[in-house]
Amino acid sequence: MDLLFSVLLQLFEPQHFMFLILGVLLGLSVGILPGLGGTTGLAILLPFVSSFEPSMALALMIGVLAPTTTSDTFPAVLIGIPGTAGSQATVLDGFPLAKQGFAARALSAAFTASLIGGLWGAFILSISIVFAKPIILAVGFGEQFLLIILALIMIGALTGANLVKGLASCTIGLVLGAIGLAEITGDPRLTFGSLYLVDGVPLIIVGMGLFAIPEIVGLLQSRSTIAGKDGLKGGWSQGMRDVVSNWFLVLRCSTIGVIVGALPGLGGTVVDWIAYSHMRQTAKNPENLGKGDIRGVIAPESANNAKEGGALIPTILFGIPGSGNKVLLLGGFLLIGIEPGIEMVTTQLDMTYLIIWSLALANVLGAGICIFLARPMSRITTTPYYLLAPVLIALIFFATYQINRDWNDFVGLLFFGLLGVILKTFGWSRPALLIGFFLSSKIELLSYQTSAVYGFSFLTRTGSLILIIVAVVTVWFLLRQKIQNELQSTDKSQQQAHMIVTASFMVFPIAMAIGVLGLDARASLYPMVLSAVLIIFLIFILWSQLRSLQSTRIGTPLPDKVLMRDVFSQDGALWPQLLEFSNLVIFMMLIVIFGFPIATVLFVICFIVHREPTRFVIASLLGFTLVGLMWLLSNLLTLQYPAGWIVNFVNLPWWLSGH
């Protein structure tokens, strides 16, 4: 106990504290930028870590990881783009709240919930140091398998009224996730002989394509600022009061966050959705959910900060990373000579305490800074679209390039961006698709692993029984909801467009089925089964769409999004969105010709001046600031930007991809 508090005092020494704040500021920054997260923050840090004293490096690294899911709420609420994967569910209600002028209330509720969730995570982490080992050892292959099935059922719940479309979206994700080398045999599945697809499509590409691009396209199309001119009105205390009056929800969702975080592999991408689904199913009056209910902000935000504490349990005790950023954190641990394992609770207990206190303090600092900076940050929403959009587009392309430094990522981004626009316009569930994609390889592997170790006997293990009961209860809640027929636009051509889209999605299962035809059964069985299931779903949806097309019933002409309860889908025809999408294609072509940095200047300036010819000065300023930042990052990360065709003729400096 003495050690516990002497470590806290150590953390308050000026040097340690400075490192912690430095980390927190970096974490907040990467959290705000869409597409970037703790993983990127740590990747930037890691080269420098070994030059610091271990305890300071620890404060720095934890400082980066902890607050990203606090500050990622800014873009989620203000512009409807999740700052990191952990705040995707926050968008559902946070963005509508901002549109209704309650941005301040949503943000303060989110920061308060994040703070409490983060502290709860640190608290559970400190307790679990004593008990975690037997718990983690009890979660075998069978339990992991059931847990993922449970997660998928919950996604069905998330898509609500349109159960079949939600499950179909999820299955499309599972099919796309099966691209790449077969998990069991190493046979290439639908890779078209390319090196790029051998590892499958990168998750970040799918995430950014499906979520960020459709929002930007929508922003371009709407040609207005995102929120009203008012920006942040009052409501700060209201948000905090919301959290207090929902204290039990915060506690439950924080606990979900800790548990999901502690389970290896599930990690940050799903924790916010699971918390959101839980909240939805237990909410007393769910009518307003998805349209701006403060509980829809509180639930995911308390969970996504709490998960850090949970995720550190397997990381510290077993050296088993639960997510991408924990892999880097472990790399950092090794660089400063900290070895995960039993030492962390014996000889190096002081380091473990330092991690716990850093986590707690970083959450307090992160939430505090966010509230303090909220007003300047909120100006993002009152920025005209023609200034914000080109910067966001450049940012997304930059983040994309960070993944593999591969041209194909740009192609993938455009493909999934287009898919995202179509899904959004026609009311398909993008979150379900993303989660299906993410969990696909895990499901395949776990089904083989479970059958090899247990056969069907895994179903009788205690943990399995608990999970099965939870799953059955979830399904029961699901079936209680009315499965409504799609009441879509009464416009016939609109209906026909819906059917064309549904039919064209057949290309996924059919291509996959043909692609795996000649392969070993262990490589082809899983994608074949998925393809069959998906075809059945699609035929069912087509059939129901055909029925509503034929019916002469004049239903209440509800717009799709009311039924979908999906903020990501908004009114808008496909064609104007495709026109705006072409901006991305133009940018891509500029990159091909000039290389990334020069293309960015040209694109930003031309775009702004084209829309608003009077703003030439600010356009140039913005363009060259971006290039300055790129130059800085190039130096920090030893980064060479994608080369353009122009390098064959002009001598460029190294960072501009010259020779």
Added chain:
Amino acid sequence: MTSRNILKSTAIAFTISIGLASAALAECNFEGETITIVVPFGEGGGTSQTFGFFQPYLQKYLPGNPLIQMLNVPGGGSIKGANQFHNNQVVDGTYLLATSTSTVLNQAAGNPLVEYDLGAYKPVALIESNVHWFTSPTVSATAYDLGPLKERSLNLFALNSPSSADMFHVWIINKLGLDNARPIPGLSSSNGYQAFLRGEIQLSSHGTANYLRQVKQGIDAGEITDLMTLGWIQPDGSIERVPYAPDTPTFAEQFETMTGAPLSDDDLDTYMAINAIWNQASKALFLPTETSDEIVQCWTNAFAEIVKDADFIAEAPNRLGPFPLIIGDDARPVVARATSLSDGVVDQLNNALKANRLSYRIER
């Protein structure tokens, strides 16, 4: 004036005084240059960490104290970065490739996407590792009696991907005559170890770093039973036990115990190839094919100096492991063994894959 400064000024005076006499050495003065080490893996990965550790020492001991930067080019299981290196070779000693087992194996296994040729490059240094196998006390086998393991109806072991170095597990376990052993697919070594701790699999393995970090204490506490190591090949070709587990037999010893005869012919060749890929060249640093002998010499000299540095000697066991580096000419035969497999070796490995119903095959 401190002694170091005196030394420094003496050295400067000395350099000036011999002037033209040092022209041969001046050919590899990297002063003011930036050296790029292509790392075909992501930041923070094992290969980045290993060569990141060398960064300050290389800067200190390479002539001219150049800036050392690592260029991470991840993707395609390291094929992408290594291909990029291959197609952009700069031969002035400022452009190098860092590899790990998977880079070597992709070439050895004849992956059609591989364009690079490690066998043609000039190896600078290899950082060696080892592989350990262990089981649970409930199996009641020991390193000196594998009988109980052989008698069980089913032994499960982790196999991440048959196209990775994990394929060697299949050959190793088959060669011990453990016909009842079956691979569980899709388990990385850390997930496999966790499943082992949960009692879901019986045979588990780890590389040196994780063995020392995680497994050793379990062995000392009697919770885990050590079975064998892959073995440590000496410069003269003999196979030794690893220094930090002197009571644990090598695979070669276990093979002899189980079959009554020492490793020979194709078995021995296969073993040597596996050891070269998995252990000896588990991390390696290469200069391009056409690099001049002087420049290669410069680099190997720098490594020869680094391993004498007091700080390095103190830190290396924690950061690189307990094995000495294999530098320069000593590395060449190892790289050759690792990258070009004889038909006999390919048959051995493919037969083991086939016997375990794995469809992956090494291409000739």
